[in-house]
Amino acid sequence: MTDTPPSVDLRTDEPHPARVYDFYLGGKDHFGADREFGQRILAICPQLRPLAQANRRFLARSVGLLARDYGIRQFLDLGTGLPTSPNLHEVAQSVAPDSRVVYVDNDPIVLTHARALLTSRPQGATDYIDSDVVDIDRIMRQAARTIDFSRPVAVSALALFHFLPDPQPADLMAHLRDRLAPGSFLSISHVLPELQDVAEAYQGTMGLGTLRGKDEITALFGDFVLLEPGLVEPNRWRPEMDPEERGHADEIANLGACAVARKPAE
Known part of the structure; x- marks a missing residue:
C-alpha cells in the first residue's frame, strides 16, 4: 500500500455510504448504524439490494472477460469503496495471476479496511491510492508505480459518478480517456433517475x-x-x-445501467 496508514475514527455510530453498500451486498464490514440506514432505504426501494448485487456480478463478469478474452493485465479501479468479496483483483488474478491492480479512494474508512483486506497473489500486484477520484494527474502519477500506462489498462468507475455533481464526471473521463493507451477499456455503472426517492433520502444523511x-x-x-x-x-x-444471472427476475429494470467500452486503435 502507498502512504503511511492514518489513525482513523471509524464513526461506527453514524451510517457510512461504503459500509451501507456492503450491507446491501451481504458483506460483513458494517455496523448497526449502517444496517439501520440501509433498512430504511430498502423500505423505500427494496430493489436497491438486488441492484447492488447485480452491479457486483457485473464487475466480476466484465473483469473476467477483459482478463480472459482481451488479455488485459492492468486494472485501475476508481472509487473503490469497501473491498467486499469478490474483489476486482481476486477476479482478475483468478484468471491471470500476474494481473496488476490499483484501487483508488479518498475515504479514510475505506482506506483502513483496504489495508487490512486487500492481499494480492504473489505473481501479481495490488496497490491502493489515497486520492480524490477527480485528481487524475495525481492518480496516474502514483499508479505508474504499479501500472504501465503505455500499455492497455482497464479502468472501472462502478457506482461512482452519481455521487459526483456535474461537470466532474465528464471532465474526469475526458482527461482520462486522452491519456489511456489504445486498446484500453472503461467500465461504468450508474443509477438512473428512477431512483430519485432514494437520492433524496441519501442527501439528508450522506449526499x-x-x-x-x-x-x-x-x-x-x-x-x-x-x-x-x-x-x-x-x-x-x-x-x-x-x-446465477440466468432467469434473474427483471426487478431492477430502469434503475441502473452499465457498459464496457474500448479505446480504438489510433
Whole structure:
C-alpha cells in the first residue's frame, strides 16, 4: 500500500455510504448504524439490494472477460469503496495471476479496511491510492508505480459518478480517456433517475450527486466503442457468462445501467 496508514475514527455510530453498500451486498464490514440506514432505504426501494448485487456480478463478469478474452493485465479501479468479496483483483488474478491492480479512494474508512483486506497473489500486484477520484494527474502519477500506462489498462468507475455533481464526471473521463493507451477499456455503472426517492433520502444523511439518464451516461465513454450489448441494466450485461444471472427476475429494470467500452486503435 502507498502512504503511511492514518489513525482513523471509524464513526461506527453514524451510517457510512461504503459500509451501507456492503450491507446491501451481504458483506460483513458494517455496523448497526449502517444496517439501520440501509433498512430504511430498502423500505423505500427494496430493489436497491438486488441492484447492488447485480452491479457486483457485473464487475466480476466484465473483469473476467477483459482478463480472459482481451488479455488485459492492468486494472485501475476508481472509487473503490469497501473491498467486499469478490474483489476486482481476486477476479482478475483468478484468471491471470500476474494481473496488476490499483484501487483508488479518498475515504479514510475505506482506506483502513483496504489495508487490512486487500492481499494480492504473489505473481501479481495490488496497490491502493489515497486520492480524490477527480485528481487524475495525481492518480496516474502514483499508479505508474504499479501500472504501465503505455500499455492497455482497464479502468472501472462502478457506482461512482452519481455521487459526483456535474461537470466532474465528464471532465474526469475526458482527461482520462486522452491519456489511456489504445486498446484500453472503461467500465461504468450508474443509477438512473428512477431512483430519485432514494437520492433524496441519501442527501439528508450522506449526499448523492447527480442522477443521469442513459444518454448522459453513454456520453461519458466519448469515442470509446461500447462492447455488446451496449448500455444496459447490470443483470442484462452478458448474463450468459454467469449461471446465477440466468432467469434473474427483471426487478431492477430502469434503475441502473452499465457498459464496457474500448479505446480504438489510433
